[in-house]
Amino acid sequence: MIKETMTKDERLQAAITLDHVDRHPVFPILVTSAPRLYGITQAAAWQDHDIARDALIRCYKEYGYDCISKPNYYYPMLPGKLTAAPVRNLIPGRQLGEDDLYQIDERVLFEREDYDKIAALGWNGFWDEHYEKISRKSLEKFSAMQAISNQLYCDDMKICEDDGIPVHLGVAVDSVLMAFSLSRTLTEFTRDxxxxxxKVEAAMKASCDDLIANSIQVCKNNGKMMAFVVxxxxxxxxxxxxxxxxxEWPFLQRYVDAFVSEGIMPWLHFDTDWGMNLPYLKKLPRGKCVCDLDSTTDIFQAKEILKDHMCxxxxxxxxxxxxxxxxxxxxxCKKLIDEVGDGGGFMLTTGCECPINVKPENLRAMVETGRNYQGKRKGTRASSPDPRKELSSIVRPQGRIAEAFGNLQYDDIEKLVETAISENSDPLDILDQCKAGMDTVGELYSTGEYFLSELILSGDMFKKVVDIIKPFIAKGSSASSLGRVVIGTTKGDIHDLGKNIVATLFGTSGFDVIDLGVDIDPVIFVDEISKTDAKVVAMSALITPTFDSMKTVVDLMKERGLRDDRFVIIGGGPTTAAVRDYVGADAWSLNPVVGIHMCKEFLR
Amino acid sequence: MKLLIIAGFLGSGKTTLLLRIVKQLSAGPQKIAIIENEIGEIGVDGEYLNLEGLQVQELFGGCICCTLSVGLLETLEDLDRLYQPDLVILEATGVARPGDIIENVRKYQSRIQEIQVITLVDACRYEMLLEVMEPLVTGQIGAADIVAVNKIDKVAPEALDQIMQSVAGLNPRAKVTAISADQKLHLNTILDDLR
Known part of the structure; x- marks a missing residue:
């Protein structure tokens, strides 16, 4: 048993802010399974909030987790103001069998012509006018029902808290895209x-602030500062x-900024596979949000991308x-604690909602593992409370050139490199130092210590160094070529530093390198592959829109019969294994040496 | 017990195809069961089901991760226990990737010996869906053994050729065929592989 030194609230807060925890918080997102575990039907739990609440409390006490998601089946809300698409639920005991799980009855709630009206009236104004058309209820009746539902939520939350049971959900809000997709249906929305x-974008822009304002008001009304974003x-x-x-992304950023500035914690609930979108989350403020995954996204990959940035x-x-x-x-659960929990910033929860048919022994196994297993590695060690201090004091790389890079000593770098060359230093070692220095600059930029101008300056410094050492690297290259490689940064991306490093290393490793440069149209890329018959194709990306043009290259290769017997490798900051699969590449690496080794293995 | 998954985006004609092929297949000696995971425009006719006590699942709109996957696995278990079919035909929800279903079935349902996937492609909307919803569309096509380009009676022959080529490029190992489930055109190209 781990010795517990924090309260449940302190533990949860510390996990979110990436600070030290005595153990990782553990709790299921559990609502509908509580009545089922005690032989109560879903219909009964829907009809009587006391029954639902008592089952949730009983379950919490029996299994001993850290908090409950909701105090009953209802959601907190504002009378007459929506934080989600007003979809109709099919309710057990009414439209469904007594013990069925409730379902969403997805229907078209507004027509394509209504986008203009939403753009003019905003989300609240539109639904004030439109709600009665899609429902058998008047707006007044609907508002009254919401008021009752919210009152029951607040009453039941108080009963839970008086019993020492933490409840955190302040509001559940659809992302703007989710609200529109559910209101139009997936099929129609995709067509739109x-x-x-x-028109869709204009309506979304007009709706975003209303959805945010409604959510903030709900949280303030019930005193719970956590927004569960669907x-x-x-x-x-x-x-x-x-x-x-x-x-999606511009509105999600607006949500997060607004919630954080109001002291509300955004709990980003990601259903389905978000692997390709994860790199964007690094742009959200550090230690302020939760990235909640449903078991479809690769959580271990998420940890690689978001570690030290987001719980x-x-x-x-x-x-x-x-x-x-x-x-x-x-x-x-042990694997999660060992790998995703390493270094803190983790909560052991169910992937989406705890299924209605959960086996009690499995729920118990999850909670008890969370409470008792410390983890093989550093476990729950604290992250530094001041990330800038940590980066400044720890990440600084070794070597004069690396240091000069990290400190942006623009005027000194040429001299230092020339001196190192004259002292017969290995040019590859110089390149490694430059890369380490560049990494430092990148990290200091991401924490706000360096500005964009400084990032650009470091790029210029790197180009200078490459120009100086290139002739010396070439001397060491193999006489006979291993084969041709076509390398470049594809359309939409003009970053070339990483690509230049890899191109240089390809050359020194014995490849015949055809470096196409940056912002290369996929057709030109594939023309060059065809012309040179290169067996290795390497593409780099520093920004995520490049993924699509990389994919176009691979698709064009297939179309033109150039894909078989060729090795496609991708790399660059935002790339991941999921991006490799999306693009249709054979390999992905963030380490140039490893990547080139993969290419050699292929040619062998 | 064999599993045949009929996949494809919402409105691609899965329910219609299901009804057509069940009629043909049930004429043979195989004992067939159906799992309906989609809210279709047309309900599946009970006369083909003949599965007393087993409901037709309507799970779209719920959560793919925590509702659908488990519901499907449990229904497979129920079918095996109560009915012991030779073949289970699953009409997957329009937002399912067959690869994900296969992974879960392989992990938790040992009674399924063989899995076959037919993915339906709506010829009328293919270009639009590929343009916007490419990850889901390629996920569905990529996992198929047979890709049936449906609604061929509603597109020009040149457009159909392009779609067939594009689909073949996305999944070179699949058999690609052109049908109209509604007009009962070329359904034998699928049935021959299923009998």
Whole structure:
């Protein structure tokens, strides 16, 4: 048993702010399964909030986790003001069987012509006018129902808290894209995105602030400063990144900025696979949000991308909890604690909602593992409370050239490199130092210590160094070529530093390098592959929109019969294994030496 | 027990195809069961189901991760226990990637010996969906053994050729065929592989 030295609230807050915790918080997102565990039907729990609340309290006490998600089946809300699409639920005991799980009855709630009206009236103004048309209820009746529902939520929350049970959910709000997709249906909304994107965007822009303001008001009314943001349909599971970038990401950033500035913690609930979108989350403020994953996104990859930046919660899969054995649950939870919990910033939770048919022994195995297993590695060690201090004091790399790079000593760098060359230093070592220095600059930029101008300056410094050492690297290269490699940064991206490092190393490793440069049209890229018959194709990206043009290159290669017997490798800051799969490449690496080794292995 | 997954985006004609092929397949000696995971425009006719006590699942709109995957696995278990079919036909929800279903079935359902995937492509909307919803569309096509380009009676032959080529490029190992489930055109190109 881990010795507990924090309260449940302190533990949760510390996990979110990436500070030290005595152990990782553990709790299931559990609502509908509580009545089922005690033989109560779903219909009964829907009809009587006392029954639902008592089942949730009983479950909390029996299994001993850290907090409950909601005090009953209802959501906190404002009378007459929506924080989500007003979808109709099919309720057990009414439209469904007594013990069925409730379902969303997805229907078209407004027509394509209504986008203009929403753009003019905003989210609140539109629904004030439109609600009665889609419902058998008047707006007054609807508002009254919401008021009652909210009152029951607040009353039941107080009962829980008086019993010492923490409840955190302040509001559940759809992302703007989610609200629109649910209001139009997935099929119609997808068609709208294709056929009238400007109208959709204008309506979303007019709705975003209302959804934010409504949510903030709900949180303030019930005194719970946590916004559960429902995100599903904007993911890379469904749509191309260009859709995410235009219709989801700008609004999500506005949500997060607004909530954080009001002291509300955004709990970003990501359903489906968001692997391709994860790098964007690094742009959200550090230690302020939770990235909540449902077991479809690779949580271990998420940790790689978001470690020391955002708390991750998840992701014991529903199928494991329902169909697995307790020992399998224990093993998976231990793996999560060892890998995702390493260094803190983790909460052990269910992947999305705890399934209604969870086996009690599996729920118990999850909670007890969370409470008792410290982890193999550094476990719950504290992150530094001051990331800038940590980076400044720890990440500084070794070597004079690396230091000069990190400190941006523009005037000294040429001299230092020339001196190193004259002292017969290995040019590759100089390159390594430059790369380490560049990494430092990048990290100081991401924490706000350096500005964009300083980032650009470091790029110029790097180019200077490469020009000086290139002739010396070439001397060491192999006489016979291993084969041709076509390398470049594809259309939409003008970054070339990483690509230049890799191109240089390809050359020194014995490859015949055809470096196409930056912002290369996929057709030109593939023409060059065809012309040179290069067996290795390497593409680099520093910004996420480049993923699509990389993919176009691979698709064109396939179309022109150039894909077989060729090795496509990608790399660059935002790339991941999921991006490799999306692009259709054979390999991905962030380490140039490893990447080149992969290419050599292929040619062998 | 074999599993046949019929995949494809919402409105691609999965329910219609299901009804057509069940009629043909049930004429043979195989004992067939159906799992309906989609809210379709047309309900699946009970006369083909003949599965007393087993409901038709309507789970779209719920949560793919925590509702659908488990519901499907449990229904497979129920079918095996109560009915012991030779073949289970699953009409997957329009937002499912068959690869994800296969992964879960392989992990938790040992009674399924063989899995086959037919992905339906709506010829009328293919270009639009590929433009906007490329990850889901390629995920569905990429996992298919057979890709059936549906609604061929509603597109020009040149457009159909382009779609067939594009689909073949996305999944070179799949058999690509052109059908109209509604007009019952070329359904044998699928049935021959299923019998």
């Amino acid at each position: 995105l294709h056929e009238v994107p400007d 995100l599903e349909r904007g993911s890379g599971f469904y749509y191309r990144l260009k859709i995410f970038e235009r219709f 991750i919660s998840g992701d014991v899969p529903a199928a494991l909890l329902t169909l697995g054995k307790p020992e399998e649950v224990v093993d998976y």
